[in-house]
Each structure stands twice: as structure tokens, then as C-alpha cells.
Amino acid sequence: MSIVRGCGPSLGINRIKANLLSCRIITSTSGNRRPDETCLALLQSCDALPKLFQVHSLIFKLGLQGNPFVLTKFTSKSSELNSVDYAHSILFSAQSDCSLYDTFLFNNLIRAYAQTESLKAKALEMYNFMLQCGVLPNNYTYPFMLKACAGIGDLSLGRSVHGSVLKFGFHEDVHVRNTMVHMYCCCRGGIDYGRKLFDGMPKRDSVPWSAMIGGYARLGRSVDAVELFRKMQIAGVRPDEITMVSVLCACTDLGALELGRWIETFIEKQKVNKSVVLCNALIDMFAKCGDVDKALKLFWNMSQRTIVSWTSVIVGLAMHGRGLEAVSLFEEMKRGRMVPDDIVFIGLLSACSHSGLVDQGREYFDLMSKEFGIVPRMEHYGCMVDLFCRAGLVKEALRFVQKMPVEPNPIIWRTLINACHSHGELKLAESITKQLIHYEPLHEANYVLLSHIYAKKFDWGEKTKIREAMDKKRMKKIPGSTMIELNNEIYEFVAGDKSHNQYREIYKMVDEMGREMKKAGYVPTTTEVTLDIDEEDKEDALYSHSEKLAIAFALLNTPSGTPIRIVKNLRVCGDCHSATKYISKIYSREIVVRDRNRFHHFKDGICSCRDFW
DNA sequence: CTAGGGTTAG
Numbered sequence: 001m002s003i004v005r006g007c008g009p010s011l012g013i014n015r016i017k018a019n020l021l022s023c024r025i026i027t028s029t030s031g032n033r034r035p036d037e038t039c040l041a042l043l044q045s046c047d048a049l050p051k052l053f054q055v056h057s058l059i060f061k062l063g064l065q066g067n068p069f070v071l072t073k074f075t076s077k078s079s080e081l082n083s084v085d086y087a088h089s090i091l092f093s094a095q096s097d098c099s100l101y102d103t104f105l106f107n108n109l110i111r112a113y114a115q116t117e118s119l120k121a122k123a124l125e126m127y128n129f130m131l132q133c134g135v136l137p138n139n140y141t142y143p144f145m146l147k148a149c150a151g152i153g154d155l156s157l158g159r160s161v162h163g164s165v166l167k168f169g170f171h172e173d174v175h176v177r178n179t180m181v182h183m184y185c186c187c188r189g190g191i192d193y194g195r196k197l198f199d200g201m202p203k204r205d206s207v208p209w210s211a212m213i214g215g216y217a218r219l220g221r222s223v224d225a226v227e228l229f230r231k232m233q234i235a236g237v238r239p240d241e242i243t244m245v246s247v248l249c250a251c252t253d254l255g256a257l258e259l260g261r262w263i264e265t266f267i268e269k270q271k272v273n274k275s276v277v278l279c280n281a282l283i284d285m286f287a288k289c290g291d292v293d294k295a296l297k298l299f300w301n302m303s304q305r306t307i308v309s310w311t312s313v314i315v316g317l318a319m320h321g322r323g324l325e326a327v328s329l330f331e332e333m334k335r336g337r338m339v340p341d342d343i344v345f346i347g348l349l350s351a352c353s354h355s356g357l358v359d360q361g362r363e364y365f366d367l368m369s370k371e372f373g374i375v376p377r378m379e380h381y382g383c384m385v386d387l388f389c390r391a392g393l394v395k396e397a398l399r400f401v402q403k404m405p406v407e408p409n410p411i412i413w414r415t416l417i418n419a420c421h422s423h424g425e426l427k428l429a430e431s432i433t434k435q436l437i438h439y440e441p442l443h444e445a446n447y448v449l450l451s452h453i454y455a456k457k458f459d460w461g462e463k464t465k466i467r468e469a470m471d472k473k474r475m476k477k478i479p480g481s482t483m484i485e486l487n488n489e490i491y492e493f494v495a496g497d498k499s500h501n502q503y504r505e506i507y508k509m510v511d512e513m514g515r516e517m518k519k520a521g522y523v524p525t526t527t528e529v530t531l532d533i534d535e536e537d538k539e540d541a542l543y544s545h546s547e548k549l550a551i552a553f554a555l556l557n558t559p560s561g562t563p564i565r566i567v568k569n570l571r572v573c574g575d576c577h578s579a580t581k582y583i584s585k586i587y588s589r590e591i592v593v594r595d596r597n598r599f600h601h602f603k604d605g606i607c608s609c610r611d612f613w
Numbered sequence: 614c615t616a617g618g619g620t621t622a623g
Binding site: 073 | 614615616617618619620621622623
């Protein structure tokens with residue numbers, strides 16, 4: 001039994017008690033209310049799908065299935081309740097007359113499709129149908145349409161909608177314009193055109209700025225994102241919490257801790273609303289820029305935490321090899337009322353994997369489906385393979401892969417190959433890699449793996465063949481690069497880099513580091529050098545690795561005793577890992593390295609990963 | 614009765 005407040009103008013305090021189960025209506029006053037108004041009120045009160053079904057049968061009983069007002073309200077509710085297919089089927093079943101539909105009704109349907117993942121393409125179908133019916137779009141139609149295009153990410157689709165916007169003359173509308181920038185930023189290859197539109201806008205509040213900054217951040221053009229944020233301040237536009245979330249994303253990607261700290265004080269000073277999402281972004285930033293304790297502090301200070309907050313700290317702890325803390329946080333989360341989702345399990349399993357907690361990892365993997373009904377995805381299987389491989393349990397990893405109910409993806413194969421490679425199972429590594437290349441012939445990482453295997457076998461002939469094959473396919477290794485933040489600037493080094501104006505001093509420093517390290521017992525790991533050159537040249541090749549250059553740069557330019565923080569785009573190589581241990585001891589520096597996978601804290605010749613990577 | 618930008622993942 002539910003009570004619906006009337007909304008007809010003449011009815012005043014009229015209330016309708018509707019017994020939805022039996023589809024009977026009992027009006028509390030005389031029957032002066034029109035049945036369509038009753039239906040509208042009832043539809044308004046629907047807060048769950050079953051109710052909507054009941055009202056639908058009522059609509060039928062009262063013969064209102066062709067009434068455009070009722071149907072419009074019906075589509076609106078369907079879209080709110082995420083039941084767009086249901087609405088669609090009813091609207092286009094034989095009883096209704098499409099010629100009675102109006103713009104509003106179509107907008108509701110387009111909105112519903114645009115906000116439903118996997119059905120976004122239908123929004124465009126619906127739009128075309130709307131035009132076929134002779135119904136004209138209005139300025140409310142296009143934000144939905146552009147959002148759908150943004151979700152699909154197809155530039156030509158976006159362009160065609162842009163054409164319609166121009167044709168119907170809605171390109172001056174602020175909302176349409178802003179969403180247009182957003183759409184171009186979300187489509188592959190569209191961001192520069194988005195920027196052009198953005199630059200041409202006469203008035204811009206924080207929304208288009210956020211769209212643009214967020215666009216750069218999503219693409220990994222983080223420097224552009226930060227730069228645009230600076231321009232925004234110069235332009236005197238006040239950023240809000242959504243802008244700051246995008247800026248923080250870019251900062252997280254750069255691993256720029258000083259910038260991150262500056263952003264945090266900026267948020268405090270400007271009194272930007274610290275929404276839960278913004279706090280989550282701050283936590284993620286601090287954890288991924290190397291200050292996980294600060295991330296924890298922020299986390300415990302939050303008055304409300306979402307699953308994203310928990311996931312961010314758990315993943316953060318995992319990256320720093322603090323797996324036991326991650327596990328106890330997860331347990332604490334379970335003790336509260338928070339229900340774990342599939343993503344937090346990925347973080348938890350990777351925490352186990354980075355800290356060698358094999359048994360816990362196994363237990364949690366079982367718990368996930370048994371207690372929480374989460375069906376393991378490829379990512380979860382990947383974590384488990386990673387868990388076994390890192391712990392050196394190559395046989396167990398292989399057994400696990402064979403028992404997996406789905407075909408492993410290339411990432412899992414590469415994890416296995418790496419494990420086989422580092423545990424001396426070279427034959428197995430070679431055969432898996434060859435199969436992988438057969439299956440995925442255009443992925444350069446596979447060839448690099450194979451060439452590493454041949455290097456370890458000292459098979460220079462095969463190795464040269466691989467390199468030639470790569471040249472022929474015009475493939476290149478992704479160049480390793482290392483970033484370092486110094487005095488509010490971000491410096492980026494690549495191997496053999498001579499672009500820096502201090503490069504002579506840097507190379508001199510690298511030589512000195514080499515001499516000191518050898519004195520302390522360092523032996524260069526020349527087997528990791530993929531070039532077929534003599535040993536001395538190989539040492540040189542190792543010394544010019546980007547992280548060694550960055551560390552030399554930092555030793556030259558920062559006061560002694562201060563920690564050095566660097567960020568790598570790839571995984572740190574074995575030689576640099578062992579070299580950095582020596583450097584931390586010789587020069588008494590704490591060196592914090594973020595690589596593609598995790599953090600390494602070097603201190604006194606020891607790394608926090610316990611060589612577990 | 615409808616419209617713009619944002620967070621977690623091997």
C-alpha cells in the first residue's frame with residue numbers, strides 16, 4: 001500500500017491511495033481526478049522496478065498505453081531505474097502510435113541509453129528514429145548524444161553529431177559546447193580538436209577547463225594537464241573539486257610528490273570542497289607519489305569512506321610492499337559494513353603477491369567467490385599467477401594456468417615467461433614465448449622477451465635474428481625513461497641522454513659512481529644488455545640507463561643526506577636495482593624509485609622489495 | 614518533467 005500525493009492543479013489536498021498489487025485505485029475524495037493524472041503521480045512514486053511493472057499493468061487496464069504524457073513519464077522513470085530496454089519494448093510494441101511522441105520522450109530514451117554501458121550506440125539509433133518520426137531535437141537532446149559518443153569513443157561518430165548540432169543551431173548553447181569539448185577529449189585522436197574548440201570559446205567556467213584537463217590526464221598527457229591548470233589560474237577561473245580531481249590524476253601519473261603537496265595546500269587555501277571523490281584522489285596521489293603514510297593519515301581522517309577509498313589505500317600499501325598492513329586493512333573493512341567488490345580483491349591479491357604472502361593470497365582468492373559471490377576475472381587470475389611466480393613457485397603457476405577455466409591472456413603468459421626466465425627454465429620460457437609470438441605477432445614486448453632469453457643462453461646468433469625481425473617489422477622497444485622533480489621542475493631522462501645542459505657533469509658523476517660501486521663489490525650484470533657488443537661497451541650501455549643518469553643528476557643538485565625520488569616508466573632493470581642498492585649505501589642517500597609495478601625504497605644497501613619483484 | 618566536467622584495477 002503506498003500513498004501518492006496528487007499533483008493536479010485543482011485537487012488541493014487530494015490524496016490517492018493506490019493499491020498497486022491489485023491495481024485498484026481508491027481516491028480519498030470524490031473521483032474528480034483524471035486517470036492520466038493518477039498515472040503520472042503513480043509513476044512519479046516508483047522507486048524500484050517491480051513498482052514500475054505494476055504501474056505499467058495499470059496503464060493498460062486504464063487504456064492509457066497510447067497517452068503521450070503517461071508514456072513520457074514512463075520513459076523518464078525507466079531511465080532513472082536503468083530499465084531502458086523495458087521502456088523501449090513497451091513504447092515500440094504495437095499499441096502505441098509513434099506520431100504522438102514528443103522531443104521530451106525521445107530525450108528520456110536517449111538519456112537512458114547514453115547512461116547505460118554497452119547500450120550507448122542505441123542512443124544514436126534512437127536519435128535517428130526521432131528524426132524519422134519528424135520530431136525535432138532541442139538543446140537538451142545534444143548533451144545526451146555527445147555523452148553517448150564520448151562513451152563509445154568513436155571520432156567519426158562524434159563528428160557526425162557535431163554536424164547535427166550545427167545544423168539545428170545549438171552550437172552556442174553552453175551545455176552543448178561544454179559537452180562537445182568533453183566528447184572530443186574522449187574520442188581517439190580528437191583531443192587536439194577539442195582543444196581548438198575550447199580555445200575558441202568566448203566564456204569558460206570551470207566545467208570546460210575540467211573537461212580539457214581531465215582529457216589530457218586520461219590520455220597520459222599529464223604535463224599538458226598541469227600546464228593547462230596553470231593557465232586556468234592565470235585566466236582567473238576558480239577551480240572546483242572536480243577540476244582538482246583531474247589535476248591530481250595527472251600529478252599521480254607524473255609521480256610528482258612536491259607538486260602533489262602543493263596541490264593539497266592549494267585545495268586548503270582555496271577552500272575547495274573536499275568531497276569524498278577528491279579525498280580519494282588525494283589518497284591515491286600520495287600513495288602513488290611515495291608518501292603512503294600521508295595517504296593513510298588522510299584516509300583515517302575521512303568522515304565517510306567509499307569502497308574506492310579503501311581500495312586506494314590497500315593498493316597504495318601493496319605498491320610499497322606493505323602487504324601485511326594491506327591485509328589487516330582489508331579485514332578491518334570487512335568488519336565494518338563495507339562490502340568488498342571485484343576491484344578491491346585485485347588490490348588485495350596484488351598486495352599478497354608483492355609481499356610474498358602466498359597462503360593468504362590463496363585463501364582470499366577462494367573467499368572471493370565463496371563468501372562474496374565474485375566470479376574471478378582475468379585480472380584475478382593474473383594476480384594469482386603473479387603471486388606464484390614472484391614466490392618462485394613456477395610449477396605451481398603453470399598448474400594454476402592449466403586449471404584456469406578461461407584462456408589466459410598475453411599478460412599472464414608474459415608473467416610466466418618472466419618467471420621461467422629468472423628461475424632458469426629457459427627452454428620452457430622459449431617455447432611459451434614462441435607460441436605467444438605466433439599468437440600475437442605484432443607485440444614488441446614478446447620479441448624483447450625472446451631476445452632476453454637468448455642473451456641469457458649466450459646465443460647471439462638467434463638474438464641477432466630477433467633484432468633483425470623486429471627491424472623488419474619496424475618495431476621498437478619502448479624507450480625507458482626516468483623522471484625526477486627538482487625545484488618545481490620535472491626533468492626527464494632517457495638512456496644515453498645528452499640533451500641536458502649539465503650532461504658532461506652528469507656523465508662524469510656516473511663514471512665516479514661506477515668506480516665507487518666496483519670498489520664496494522658491485523659487478524655489472526651485462527647479460528641483461530640486449531646488444532651484441534663487447535663487455536666494456538656493455539658496461540657503458542648499463543651506465544647510461546636513464547635511472548643512473550637521473551640519480552647522478554640528483555646527487556649533483558640536491559643537498560647531501562636528502563632523499564632522492566625518481567619515477568620510471570618501465571620496470572627497473574636488474575642491474576639498476578643492484579646498482580641503486582650500492583649507491584644508497586655509498587652516498588648515504590635514501591632513494592625511492594617508483595617503477596611501473598611498485599615502489600622500491602633503497603636505504604643502506606637494502607631495498608624494501610627484498611629483491612622480490 | 615530533461616542539459617556540462619571527476620576517483621580505485623595485474
